[in-house]
Amino acid sequence: MSEELCYSTISELSGRLGRGELSAVELMRAVIARTKEVDGRVGAFNSFDEGDALAQALASDGRRAKARAAGADGRGRHLEGIPVGIKDVISVAGQPLTASSRMLENFVSPYDATVIRKLKEAGATCWGRLNLDEFAMGSSTENSAFRATSNPWDLERVPGGSSGGSAAAVAAGEAVAALGSDTGGSIRQPAALCNVVGLKPTYGRVSRYGLIAFASSLDQIGAFARSVEDAALVLGAIAGHDCRDSTSVRKDVPDYVGGMAALAQSGRRWRLGIPKEYFGGGLDPEVGAAVQAAIDEYRGLGCEVREVSLPHTKYAIGTYYIIATAECSSNLARYDGVRYGSRSKDATDALDIYFKSRAEGFGPEVKRRIILGTYVLSSGYYDAYYLRAQKVRTLIRRDFLEAFTQVDAILTPTSPTPAFRKGEKSADPLAMYLSDIYTIGVNLAGLPGISIPCGFTRGGLPIGLQAIGQPFKETELLAIAGAYEGRTDWRTRRPRL
Amino acid sequence: MTYEAVIGLEVHVQVKTRSKMFSRVAAGYGHPENTLTDPVVLALPGTLPVMNKEALDKVIKAGLLLGCEIAPECKWDRKNYFYPDSPKNYQISQYDQPLCRGGFVEIELPGPARNVMGEHKRISLTRIHLEEDVGKLNHAEAVSLVDFNRAGTPLMEIVSEPVIRSADEAFAYLTALKTIMVYGGISDCDMEKGQLRCDANISIRPAGATALGTKVELKNLNSFSFVRDGIALEVSRQVAVVQAGGTVVQETRDYDGQTGESKSLRTKEMAHDYRYFPDPDLMPVQVGEEWKSAVRAGCPELPFDKQRRFQKEYGVPYTITSVLVPDRELSDFFEEAARLCGRPQAAGNWIANDLLRELGAATLGLAQSKVRPAHVAGLVRLVEEGAILSNAAKEVFVDMFRTGDPPGAVVARIGLGAQTDLGELERWCREAVAANPKSAADFKAGKESAINAFKGPVMRAAKGRADPKRVDETLRRLLAQ
Numbered sequence: 001m002s003e004e005l006c007y008s009t010i011s012e013l014s015g016r017l018g019r020g021e022l023s024a025v026e027l028m029r030a031v032i033a034r035t036k037e038v039d040g041r042v043g044a045f046n047s048f049d050e051g052d053a054l055a056q057a058l059a060s061d062g063r064r065a066k067a068r069a070a071g072a073d074g075r076g077r078h079l080e081g082i083p084v085g086i087k088d089v090i091s092v093a094g095q096p097l098t099a100s101s102r103m104l105e106n107f108v109s110p111y112d113a114t115v116i117r118k119l120k121e122a123g124a125t126c127w128g129r130l131n132l133d134e135f136a137m138g139s140s141t142e143n144s145a146f147r148a149t150s151n152p153w154d155l156e157r158v159p160g161g162s163s164g165g166s167a168a169a170v171a172a173g174e175a176v177a178a179l180g181s182d183t184g185g186s187i188r189q190p191a192a193l194c195n196v197v198g199l200k201p202t203y204g205r206v207s208r209y210g211l212i213a214f215a216s217s218l219d220q221i222g223a224f225a226r227s228v229e230d231a232a233l234v235l236g237a238i239a240g241h242d243c244r245d246s247t248s249v250r251k252d253v254p255d256y257v258g259g260m261a262a263l264a265q266s267g268r269r270w271r272l273g274i275p276k277e278y279f280g281g282g283l284d285p286e287v288g289a290a291v292q293a294a295i296d297e298y299r300g301l302g303c304e305v306r307e308v309s310l311p312h313t314k315y316a317i318g319t320y321y322i323i324a325t326a327e328c329s330s331n332l333a334r335y336d337g338v339r340y341g342s343r344s345k346d347a348t349d350a351l352d353i354y355f356k357s358r359a360e361g362f363g364p365e366v367k368r369r370i371i372l373g374t375y376v377l378s379s380g381y382y383d384a385y386y387l388r389a390q391k392v393r394t395l396i397r398r399d400f401l402e403a404f405t406q407v408d409a410i411l412t413p414t415s416p417t418p419a420f421r422k423g424e425k426s427a428d429p430l431a432m433y434l435s436d437i438y439t440i441g442v443n444l445a446g447l448p449g450i451s452i453p454c455g456f457t458r459g460g461l462p463i464g465l466q467a468i469g470q471p472f473k474e475t476e477l478l479a480i481a482g483a484y485e486g487r488t489d490w491r492t493r494r495p496r497l
Numbered sequence: 498m499t500y501e502a503v504i505g506l507e508v509h510v511q512v513k514t515r516s517k518m519f520s521r522v523a524a525g526y527g528h529p530e531n532t533l534t535d536p537v538v539l540a541l542p543g544t545l546p547v548m549n550k551e552a553l554d555k556v557i558k559a560g561l562l563l564g565c566e567i568a569p570e571c572k573w574d575r576k577n578y579f580y581p582d583s584p585k586n587y588q589i590s591q592y593d594q595p596l597c598r599g600g601f602v603e604i605e606l607p608g609p610a611r612n613v614m615g616e617h618k619r620i621s622l623t624r625i626h627l628e629e630d631v632g633k634l635n636h637a638e639a640v641s642l643v644d645f646n647r648a649g650t651p652l653m654e655i656v657s658e659p660v661i662r663s664a665d666e667a668f669a670y671l672t673a674l675k676t677i678m679v680y681g682g683i684s685d686c687d688m689e690k691g692q693l694r695c696d697a698n699i700s701i702r703p704a705g706a707t708a709l710g711t712k713v714e715l716k717n718l719n720s721f722s723f724v725r726d727g728i729a730l731e732v733s734r735q736v737a738v739v740q741a742g743g744t745v746v747q748e749t750r751d752y753d754g755q756t757g758e759s760k761s762l763r764t765k766e767m768a769h770d771y772r773y774f775p776d777p778d779l780m781p782v783q784v785g786e787e788w789k790s791a792v793r794a795g796c797p798e799l800p801f802d803k804q805r806r807f808q809k810e811y812g813v814p815y816t817i818t819s820v821l822v823p824d825r826e827l828s829d830f831f832e833e834a835a836r837l838c839g840r841p842q843a844a845g846n847w848i849a850n851d852l853l854r855e856l857g858a859a860t861l862g863l864a865q866s867k868v869r870p871a872h873v874a875g876l877v878r879l880v881e882e883g884a885i886l887s888n889a890a891k892e893v894f895v896d897m898f899r900t901g902d903p904p905g906a907v908v909a910r911i912g913l914g915a916q917t918d919l920g921e922l923e924r925w926c927r928e929a930v931a932a933n934p935k936s937a938a939d940f941k942a943g944k945e946s947a948i949n950a951f952k953g954p955v956m957r958a959a960k961g962r963a964d965p966k967r968v969d970e971t972l973r974r975l976l977a978q
Contacts, residue, residue: 089543091541091543097542097543104542107542109542109543111536113543208543209543209544209545210543212543213545213778216777216778244545244547245545245547246547246778247780326774327777329577330772330774333577333579333586333587334542334584336579336581338581339539339540339584339643340539340541350641354579374772377577377774379770382774386774
C-alpha cells in the first residue's frame with residue numbers, strides 16, 4: 001500500500017486527495033516511511049525535516065477541507081498536498097542550504113526561493129534536502145561532500161548528477177516529484193540514468209532567485225517526475241516572470257497540461273530532427289539502439305523524422321567549460337567565511353580567512369573549476385577564452401535555431417552511457433565531462449530539453465531519450481515527449497530495493 | 498626648469514536614491530550597524546541583483562547636466578576582487594561601456610579679490626559610470642567588524658581627463674561638481690558622510706611638454722581642503738624628487754590631512770587583475786530617446802548659467818550672485834522675492850546679507866526660515882516707499898526673522914510700541930511740513946507723491962519708530978488744514 005502510494009503520479013494522487021480517499025498527511029507519512037526504509041541504501045537526502053513536512057501536509061488538508069466547505073472543488077490545484085523533493089541548492093526558509101559543500105555545512109537559509117514560494121502557494125509540501133555534486137558541479141553526485149548517492153537501479157552505480165539526489169529520490173519512491181537545477185545536463189542526465197522524467201525549461205522561464213548560482217547564464221531550475229504530465233504540472237506551478245530575477249522572462253505561463261492534451265487530440269504530425277553529430281563515437285551501442293527504437297516508435301506515430309546538422313557541436317564542451325567556470329569563479333567568491341558559512345578555525349587575519357576557509361570548505365572539483373574560470377577571465381586571456389567562447393556559444397545557438405526552421409523538436413540520447421560505476425570516472429575529469437556531451441548544447445543555446453525513459457540495457461540499467469524544443473515552446477516539447485511515453489511502459493518500471 | 502602639474506580626478510559620488518542599487522532595502526546614513534541589509538545586500542546564497550531605475554535616472558541626469566554622451570545601452574560588468582567589505586567579493590560596475598562619456602565641468606578659479614569674479618575654465622570628463630558601494634570596516638582592538646549598511650548604495654564614478662593643472666583648479670572642480678550634483682538632486686555630496694570621495698592621479702612634466710610623466714595616485718582625500726593641500730604637497734614632492742635628480746615612482750600614496758604628510762601604500766607591481774566580465778545576472782538596459790527626454794525635462798539650469806543670467810537680467814552684482822547661486826534653494830528664494838517686489842538688487846542684498854547672517858547666527862537652514870520671499874519683497878517695498886528708513890528696516894528684518902510676522906505688521910507693532918506720544922509725532926510732522934513749503938504746496942496742488950518728502954524727516958526724527966500709517970494720516974491732516 002505504502003509503496004503504491006509512493007510510486008503514484010501527481011495526477012493519480014491529486015485525484016484521490018480530491019475525492020477524500022487520501023489525506024496529505026497519510027501521503028506524507030507513506031513517503032517518510034518509504035524514505036526511512038530505503039534511503040540508507042540510496043542516500044538521496046542530505047537531510048529531511050519530518051515534523052516540518054507533516055506540518056505542511058496537515059496545513060494542506062486544512063486548506064482542502066476549508067475549500068470543500070466553501071463549495072470549491074479544488075480543481076486546478078494538482079500539487080495540493082503533494083510532497084516535492086528539493087535539491088539542496090534551492091533555498092527554503094528555515095531549512096539547511098548546503099549545496100553539498102563543507103562550506104555551507106551548517107548554513108540555514110532565511111528566505112524562500114521564488115520557486116519554493118510558488119510551490120507553497122500551489123499547496124505542495126517541500127520535502128527534504130536532496131543531495132548533489134558540490135555546488136552542482138559534476139555528473140555523478142560523487143562530488144558531494146557528505147555522501148555518494150546510489151542509483152536505485154544498481155546501488156553500485158551512480159545516479160548521475162549533479163541533481164543525483166533528486167533523480168534517485170523520485171526513482172526510489174522517496175518523493176512524488178522533485179526540483180533540480182540544470183546547468184549542463186544536471187536534470188536530464190540523472191533522470192536518464194534513473195528512469196524518470198527530467199525537464200529543463202527554457203532559460204528565463206523559471207526564476208533563479210534562491211537557486212545557488214553555479215553558472216548564471218546557464219542555470220535553470222526544472223522538474224523530476226514520474227510522467228511527462230507530472231513534469232508539466234510542476235513546471236506550470238514554478239514558471240513565470242519574477243521581479244527578483246532580471247533574467248526571467250515576461251511571458252505568460254500557458255496551461256501546459258491542457259495544451260499537451262489539445263495537441264495530442266489534434267493529431268499533429270510532428271517533424272523531428274536527428275542531429276547526425278550526436279550519434280558518433282563514444283555512444284554506448286545499447287543506448288544507441290534504444291534511442292533508435294524510440295525514433296522508430298515516433299515514425300510509427302506518423303511523425304516525420306529527418307536528419308539535421310548541428311555543426312558546432314564539437315565545440316560545445318570546450319565552450320561550456322570556459323563560460324561555466326568563468327561564471328562560477330565569480331559566483332563562488334562570496335563563500336569566503338566572512339559573513340556566513342564555514343570559517344577556518346586556524347585563520348589569523350582577513351587574507352588567511354579567505355585562503356584557509358576556501359581551502360578547507362571547497363572540494364577538489366569546485367577548486368578545479370574556480371581555478372579554470374579565474375584563468376580564462378585573467379587579463380590577457382579574456383579575449384582568447386571567454387570572449388571567443390561567447391561567440392561560439394552564439395554559433396551553437398544559431399545551429400539549433402537553424403534546425404528548428406525544419407523541425408519541431410530534436411531527438412538525441414540524453415547520456416552517451418547508462419549509469420557508470422562509482423569511482424569509475426572520478427580520476428578522469430574529462431571522461432566525466434563527456435557524460436554531458438548531449439545535454440550541454442541545450443544550456444548554451446538556452447533551450448528547453450526533456451529526458452524521458454526509453455528502455456533498459458541488458459544489465460537492467462535505464463536509458464533516456466532527450467527531446468530538445470524551441471525557446472518557450474515547452475507545451476509542444478511536452479506533447480512530443482508525451483506521445484512517445486503513451487506508447488511505452490518504461491516509466492512504470494520500478495527498481496528492486 | 499619649471500614644471501607643470503598634470504592632474505586627473507576620480508570622484509565617487511553616492512547617488513541619492515530611496516533603495517539600494519540592486520535590492521529593495523533602503524539606502525541611508527547614520528543607521529545602527531547592519532540594519533540596512535537584506536539577503537541580496539549580504540550576498541546570501543541564491544540571491545540575485547535587480548537594477549534600481551531611480552539610480553540610472555539620476556546618473557543620466559548627471560550626464561545630461563555635464564554635457565556627456567549617454568550610452569544607448571546600460572551594461573553591467575563584474576569587477577572581481579576579495580575584500581571583507583565586499584559581500585559578493587565582486588562589485589557590479591561598468592567597465593567598457595560607461596553610461597556617460599565626455600562632457601565637462603565648468604569651474605571658476607579664485608579671482609584677484611574675494612569680490613571679483615575669477616577666470617572660468619572647462620574641465621573635460623572622460624566618463625561617468627555607475628556601480629555599487631561597499632560596506633565599511635570598523636577596526637577594533639583585536640578584530641575588525643563590517644557594517645554593510647553602505648554596501649550596495651548606488652555610486653557614480655566621475656573621471657576627469659588629466660587636464661587639471663593645479664591644486665586650486667582641483668578644488669574649484671570639486672566645488673563646481675558638487676554644486677551641480679546638489680542642484681540636480683543627484684547627491685547631497687556630503688564628504689563627511691562619505692557621499693563624495695576623491696582620488697587624484699598626479700604627475701609633473703617640464704612646462705610646455707606634451708608627454709605625460711609617471712603618475713602617482715593619491716588616496717584618502719577626505720575633505721575639499723585636503724584635496725587641495727594633498728595635491729599641492731604631492732606636486733611639490735614630485736618636483737623636489739626630479740630636481741634632486743631622482744625619478745618619480747608609480748605608486749599609490751595615502752594623504753593624512755591631520756599631519757599634512759603622505760606615505761606610500763603600494764607600488765605598481767601589486768596592481769590588481771579585476772577579471773572584468775559582463776554580469777550574467779543583469780540584462781543590458783536600453784536607454785532610448787524617450788527616457789533621456791523625460792530625464793532632460795527634470796534638469797535644472799546649471800549654476801554658472803544661472804549666475805550669468807542673474808547678473809544680466811537682474812543686474813545683481815557678482816558679490817551677491819556668488820553667494821546666492823551656489824545654493825539652489827537660496828537662488829530660487831531670491832528669484833521669487835525679486836519677482837514679488839520688482840527690485841532684484843535690493844532683494845538680493847537682503848537675502849545675501851541679512852537673511853544669511855540671521856540664519857547663520859541661529860544655525861538654521863533656509864527651509865526653516867520664517868522669513869519667506871514675500872517678507873523680503875514687502876520690506877523692500879516699504880523702504881522703497883520711504884515708509885521706513887533703512888536702519889529701521891534692519892530692525893524690522895530681525896523681528897520678522899524671529900516672529901515670521903509680515904513687515905507691515907512688524908512696523909505697526911514696533912512703531913506703536915515706541916511712539917505712543919501722539920503729540921510728539923504731530924510736532925515732528927509739523928516741523929517737516931514747515932521745513933519744506935514747496936512740497937507742501939505741491940501736495941496741496943494735487944501732487945499726491947509729494948507727501949513722501951515729509952515722511953523721511955519724520956521717520957528720522959522718530960528714529961524709524963513711527964507707525965508709517967499714522968505718520969501718513971497725521972501729515973494728511975496737517976496738510977489739509
